[in-house]
Amino acid sequence: MPIVKGPQVFPRSEFLRRLAAVKTEMGRLEIDALVVENSSDITYLTGYTAKSGYVPQALVVSLAEEEPTFLLRRQDAPAAIHQTFLDPGKIIGYPEALIGNPDKDGFDAVIDFLHELGAAGRGVGVQLDCLSAKSARKFESRLPETRIVDCSHSVAWIRMIKSDLEIAIMRDAAAIADAGVLKAAEVIRPGVREADVMAEVAAQLARGAGGKAGTDLASMYFCSSPRTGTSHIRWSEDVIHDGSQINLEVGGVRHGYVSAIMRTFSVGTPSDRLRRIHDAEVAGLEAALGTVRPGAACSDVANAFYRTIEKFGFQKDSRCGYAIGIDWSEPTASLKNGDMTELKPNMTFHLMLGNWIEEDFGYVISETFRVADSGCEVLTKAPRKLYEL
Amino acid sequence: MPIVKGPQVFPRSEFLRRLAAVKTEMGRLEIDALVVENSSDITYLTGYTAKSGYVPQALVVSLAEEEPTFLLRRQDAPAAIHQTFLDPGKIIGYPEALIGNPDKDGFDAVIDFLHELGAAGRGVGVQLDCLSAKSARKFESRLPETRIVDCSHSVAWIRMIKSDLEIAIMRDAAAIADAGVLKAAEVIRPGVREADVMAEVAAQLARGAGGKAGTDLASMYFCSSPRTGTSHIRWSEDVIHDGSQINLEVGGVRHGYVSAIMRTFSVGTPSDRLRRIHDAEVAGLEAALGTVRPGAACSDVANAFYRTIEKFGFQKDSRCGYAIGIDWSEPTASLKNGDMTELKPNMTFHLMLGNWIEEDFGYVISETFRVADSGCEVLTKAPRKLYEL
Numbered sequence: 001m002p003i004v005k006g007p008q009v010f011p012r013s014e015f016l017r018r019l020a021a022v023k024t025e026m027g028r029l030e031i032d033a034l035v036v037e038n039s040s041d042i043t044y045l046t047g048y049t050a051k052s053g054y055v056p057q058a059l060v061v062s063l064a065e066e067e068p069t070f071l072l073r074r075q076d077a078p079a080a081i082h083q084t085f086l087d088p089g090k091i092i093g094y095p096e097a098l099i100g101n102p103d104k105d106g107f108d109a110v111i112d113f114l115h116e117l118g119a120a121g122r123g124v125g126v127q128l129d130c131l132s133a134k135s136a137r138k139f140e141s142r143l144p145e146t147r148i149v150d151c152s153h154s155v156a157w158i159r160m161i162k163s164d165l166e167i168a169i170m171r172d173a174a175a176i177a178d179a180g181v182l183k184a185a186e187v188i189r190p191g192v193r194e195a196d197v198m199a200e201v202a203a204q205l206a207r208g209a210g211g212k213a214g215t216d217l218a219s220m221y222f223c224s225s226p227r228t229g230t231s232h233i234r235w236s237e238d239v240i241h242d243g244s245q246i247n248l249e250v251g252g253v254r255h256g257y258v259s260a261i262m263r264t265f266s267v268g269t270p271s272d273r274l275r276r277i278h279d280a281e282v283a284g285l286e287a288a289l290g291t292v293r294p295g296a297a298c299s300d301v302a303n304a305f306y307r308t309i310e311k312f313g314f315q316k317d318s319r320c321g322y323a324i325g326i327d328w329s330e331p332t333a334s335l336k337n338g339d340m341t342e343l344k345p346n347m348t349f350h351l352m353l354g355n356w357i358e359e360d361f362g363y364v365i366s367e368t369f370r371v372a373d374s375g376c377e378v379l380t381k382a383p384r385k386l387y388e389l
Numbered sequence: 390m391p392i393v394k395g396p397q398v399f400p401r402s403e404f405l406r407r408l409a410a411v412k413t414e415m416g417r418l419e420i421d422a423l424v425v426e427n428s429s430d431i432t433y434l435t436g437y438t439a440k441s442g443y444v445p446q447a448l449v450v451s452l453a454e455e456e457p458t459f460l461l462r463r464q465d466a467p468a469a470i471h472q473t474f475l476d477p478g479k480i481i482g483y484p485e486a487l488i489g490n491p492d493k494d495g496f497d498a499v500i501d502f503l504h505e506l507g508a509a510g511r512g513v514g515v516q517l518d519c520l521s522a523k524s525a526r527k528f529e530s531r532l533p534e535t536r537i538v539d540c541s542h543s544v545a546w547i548r549m550i551k552s553d554l555e556i557a558i559m560r561d562a563a564a565i566a567d568a569g570v571l572k573a574a575e576v577i578r579p580g581v582r583e584a585d586v587m588a589e590v591a592a593q594l595a596r597g598a599g600g601k602a603g604t605d606l607a608s609m610y611f612c613s614s615p616r617t618g619t620s621h622i623r624w625s626e627d628v629i630h631d632g633s634q635i636n637l638e639v640g641g642v643r644h645g646y647v648s649a650i651m652r653t654f655s656v657g658t659p660s661d662r663l664r665r666i667h668d669a670e671v672a673g674l675e676a677a678l679g680t681v682r683p684g685a686a687c688s689d690v691a692n693a694f695y696r697t698i699e700k701f702g703f704q705k706d707s708r709c710g711y712a713i714g715i716d717w718s719e720p721t722a723s724l725k726n727g728d729m730t731e732l733k734p735n736m737t738f739h740l741m742l743g744n745w746i747e748e749d750f751g752y753v754i755s756e757t758f759r760v761a762d763s764g765c766e767v768l769t770k771a772p773r774k775l776y777e778l
Contacts, residue, residue, distance in 0.1 A: 003618055003748040006625070050621040051608060054718070075707055078748040079619035096707040100723035133517040133525030134541075152523075195602030199595035202606060206588035213584030216623045217591060217606060219440060226393055230468035232439040234605045236395070318464055318485040329443070334489035359392040359467040 003078045008085060009047060009255045010165055015085050018045055019068065021158045022061055031123035031149050033114060034061040035139075037130040040326040041155040042070070043256040046084040049215070052076040055099060056106030056135070062117060071110050073099065107135050111142045125151035129331070153331050160323050160332050162346045166257065167370055170325070170348060172212045174259035174368055174379035176252025179209040180220075181263050181382040184250075188265055188389050190242045194235040198222055205252060218251030218258050218328060229362045231354055242268045247354070247364040251328060258328045260350045261380040262366035265387040277363045278386040280312030281353050285365060285384070288320065288335075288351055292369060292376035298339040305353065306337065316355045324350040324368055347371045348379070391477070392467045398436060398644045399554055401474045407434055408457065410547045411450055420512035420538050422503060423450040424528075426519040429715040430544035431459070432645040435473040438604070441465040444488060445495030445524070451506060460499050462488065496524050500531045514540035518720070542720050549712050549721050551735045555646065556759055559714070559737060561601045563648035563757055563768035565641025568598040569609075570652050570771040573639075577654055577778050579631045583624040587611055594641060607640030607647050607717060618751045620743055631657045636743070636753040640717060647717045649739045650769040651755035654776040666752045667775040669701030670742050674754060674773070677709065677724075677740055681758060681765035687728040694742065695726065705744045713739040713757055736760045737768070 022045065026034050036042055039053040045068060046059060057072035067090045070080050074093030081088045094109035114120055120143050128136055129152035139148060162170065183204040187197050198220065208214045222235035224246045231249075240246070246265040251258040266274060288305040302320040309316065319336035322329050325348055333341035335349060348370050356362035365384070370377045411434065415423050425431055428442040434457060435448060446461035456479045459469050463482030470477045483498035503509055509532050517525055518541035528537060551559065572593040576586050587609065597603045611624035613635045620638075629635070635654040640647040655663060677694040691709040698705065708725035711718050714737055722730035724738060737759050745751035754773070759766045 001747055001749045004615055006616075049623075050619065051610075051623065052621045075620050075745050078745065079616070079622055081748065082616060082619060083622075100708055100711065100725060100728075128522040131522050133520050133522050134539075136522030136525075150523075193602060195595050195597060195604070199592035202595055203588035203592040206584050206591055208584060213582060213626060215584070215626070221440075227395075227468070227471060229392055230439065230471060231464050232441045233468055233472075234438070234440065237602060237604070319489055322489065336489060339489075356464050356467065358390055359470065360390045 002088070003082050006082045009169070012085050014163060014165060015045065015047065016066070018158070019061065022155060023063055025154050025158065026061065026063055026125065029123070029125060029149050029151065031125045032063050033117060033119040034125040034151055035110060035114070035127070036061060036155060037127045038155065041159070043326050044155060044159045046070060046086055048080055048084050049256045050076060050079040050083060052079070056110070058110045060110065060113060060117070062119070069113065071106070071113055073106060107138055111139065114143065119146070121145045123147040123149055125149045125154065127152045129153070156330050156332050159325060160330060160347055161344055162325060162348055166325070167346060169254045169257045170259050170368070171379055172210070173252040173254040173257050174381070175209040176205055176212070176214050176254065177250055177259050177261040177380055178382040180205045180250040180252065181248065181261055184248050185265065185387050185389065188240060188246060188267065190240055190267055192240050194222055194224060194238055194240060197240070198235045201250060205250060212254065214253050215255055216253040218253050221249040223247045226360050229356050229359045231356055231362070240267055245274060247362060249364060256326045258324060259368040259379050260324060260328065260366065261368065261382060262352065262354055262364035263382060263387060264363050264365060265389055267389050270386055270388060273361070274363065275386065276312070277314060277355065277357070280309045280314045281355065281363060281365050282384060283312065284308040285351065285353055285367065289367070289369065289376050289378060292343060292371055293374060294343055294345050294371060296343050298333045298335050298341045298343065299337055301351070302335045302337050314355070316353070321350045321352040321366070324348050343371045345371055345373050392471050395471045397474060398558070403552060403554060404434065404436065404474045405455070407547070408450065411544060412452055414543050414547065415450065415452060415514065418512070418514060418538050418540065420514045421452050422506060422508040423514040423540055424499060424503070424516070425450060425544060426516045427544065430548070432715050433544060433548045435459060435475055437469055437473050438645045439465060439468040439472060441468070445499070447499045449499065449502060449506070451508070458502065460495070460502055462495060496527055500528065503532065508535070510534045512536040512538055514538045514543065516541045518542070545719050545721050548714060549719060549736055550733055551714065551737055555714070556735055558643045558646045559648050559757070559759070560768055561599070562641040562643040562646050563770070564598040565594060565601070565603050565643070566639055566648050566650040566757070566769055567771040569594045569639040569641065570637065570650055573637050573654065574776050574778065577629060577635060577656065579629055579656055581629050583611055583613060583627055583629060586629070587624045590639060594639060601643065603642050604644055605642040607642050610638040612636045615749050618745050618748045620745055620751070629656055634663060636751060638753060645715045647713060648757040648768050649713060649717060649755060650757065650771060651741065651743060651753035652771060652776060653752050653754060654778055656778050659775055659777060662750070663752065664775065665701070666703060666744065666746070669698045669703045670744065670752060670754050671773060672701065673697040674740065674742055674756065678756070678758065678765050678767060681732060681760055682763060683732055683734050683760060685732050687722050687724050687730045687732065688726055690740070691724045691726050703744070705742070710739050710741040710755070713737050732760045734760055734762050
């Protein structure tokens with residue numbers, strides 16, 4: 001039996017608006033078809049959030065068609081019919097024989113489709129960033145008459161400015177992230193295994209907040225003493241002890257959208273060094289948020305932070321954050337010195353002020369914010385403090 | 390202060406043995422250096438499990454050096470020092486200026502290192518499957534005198550046969566996966582939100598089993614009526630109701646190693662259709678496991694399954710599984726008709742018998758198994774039944 005359409009998070013008009021912006025960009029680039037391989041871009045343009053992107057799949061946007069065509073593994077086609085706004089006729093499942101096959105894969109089905117579409121002799125956009133070298137060569141060799149244009153980040157720049165509907169979802173995601181932080185503060189205690197803390201935090205991130213469930217679990221990091229100088233360790237086998245410091249990074253997820261937050265925890269009285277950097281970083285965070293308004297540049301936000309913590313005698317080597325939305329990190333603007341991207345209303349960023357100062361010492365704090373019409377809306381709301389437990 | 394070495398899961402001799410096998414293969418391919426970008430291969434060769442692979446990083450194995458050199462983002466270098474067996478001098482953090490920079494990235498640092506190593510004029514292996522088209526072109530253009538050899542799966546084929554130490558860890562991971570299934574059976578009830586079930590399951594997978602914590606959360610899928618014909622949906626916003634069928638896929642993780650399991654649940658009495666396919670699939674599963682022994686081919690295992698379920702009037706389009714180990718799916722052998730890879734002791738597979746028969750109906754069952762000296766050891770042990778709740 002055919003699978004039914006699931007509840008739709010966004011109305012059809014929202015997807016058509018997004019596609020219209022993509023088609024305008026395609027016109028500018030003089031391409032008739034755009035092959036979208038990036039999973040986050042596919043989520044943006046269709047509503048698809050199932051995790052099938054570990055095998056080839058692509059959404060083909062054609063100037064000649066209102067709806068794009070989604071080519072994916074046959075086994076995953078029912079999920080695409082269920083989750084997306086697309087007409088089921090626009091979803092093409094390629095055969096299982098293309099899985100685990102050294103000679104042909106799903107991109108051969110995509111290229112066959114481009115030939116059927118008549119796009120082969122014209123301009124076609126592909127996302128080279130998402131294609132392995134082997135797959136890119138296949139596109140070139142099987143489409144010899146085609147002018148192939150790299151559109152790696154074309155959709156990412158369009159999705160950088162969120163609609164109010166997307167912002168509402170990111171607010172819900174932020175509330176879930178906040179709940180994760182508060183749960184950590186509740187369960188971090190001497191004698192508790194780190195894994196048991198993260199069990200409770202993960203459960204909270206799935207349960208969600210305000211009656212709205214988490215729809216996925218994003219990456220989470222729990223870097224405790226003596227690992228506070230590291231940034232991407234899930235958690236360790238250690239038991240928490242008196243004197244431990246914990247740097248936590250979690251995200252809440254709703255319908256593919258992520259809002260992220262970092263907070264630092266001290267079991268027992270924090271050291272002077274920890275308290276000093278906390279004070280500096282909170283001052284820097286507030287200075288950075290204070291510069292956020294339409295017309296300012298990403299660089300301004302970062303420099304407000306850098307200048308402030310320098311007054312406290314600190315510095316930070318890494319960038320101060322990045323655009324956030326679908327699947328955590330967007331490959332567009334960075335909050336860093338020299339990034340002159342102009343802030344516009346409804347852009348969203350993870351102001352990520354993790355500061356790994358020495359091999360064995362770091363501190364983290366962050367917020368997810370939206371550029372508002374005249375300033376800044378901070379989406380994450382967990383108390384902006386050094387959590388003493 | 391320098392970060393201390395963390396507890397090591399494997400002795401140094403284990404890593405040197407793995408590296409010796411890689412170097413033998415490098416000799417066969419006549420390459421002096423191998424650039425390993427695949428995160429799972431890096432875990433295999435060093436013990437590194439932090440999740441920094443979303444920016445460029447590479448392990449460079451040189452025939453001239455006992456230990457390889459790990460080049461990664463400076464911010465992540467302390468985690469590499471802490472987690473790996475490598476001498477800290479073999480870990481090189483590249484500057485933060487290479488992050489979010491459209492002109493240069495971490496692969497430029499890797500290529501600089503290859504020049505320093507004197508490898509530029511000789512044979513160098515790279516993993517084209519892990520490199521975007523842009524990055525592959527960078528290697529070619531910046532190493533014009535170098536004979537570049539694609540080694541995408543060279544390490545994956547070596548790590549396909551596990552050591553007894555690795556098998557012990559995969560047994561622990563399997564016990565965690567089993568605990569996830571049993572937790573699901575405990576909490577799936579009418580009126581419960583799917584997200585609340587997965588909150589409990591995720592928590593169990595982090596807590597672990599037998600006193601051994603989960604060290605990460607692998608992908609998890611909860612595909613319920615009317616979505617049992619889908620395979621990669623995390624979970625939905627629905628509340629479980631009487632008559633629901635649920636297809637669950639989870640993995641337990643220990644130190645980077647995954648063991649996976651699938652089971653099907655029926656809330657209330659299962660339909661005749663569901664019971665018939667369950668009986669067929671269990672018979673097929675047992676027939677497949679019965680063929681596993683050193684010297685048999687992957688194809689034999691798959692065909693034992695296919696032949697058995699055909700007797701029951703069913704068929705399955707997709708392959709019957711794949712090699713499993715670090716990070717779930719290994720890109721080597723598949724359990725499918727025509728894959729003549731010979732089974733050898735301590736190869737491990739996910740015998741994945743998910744069968745998505747109609748758009749709105751599917752059934753799942755799977756086991757993770759090891760090829761034993763004379764037969765098969767099934768690592769996952771949750772009852773092999775249709776769970777009626």
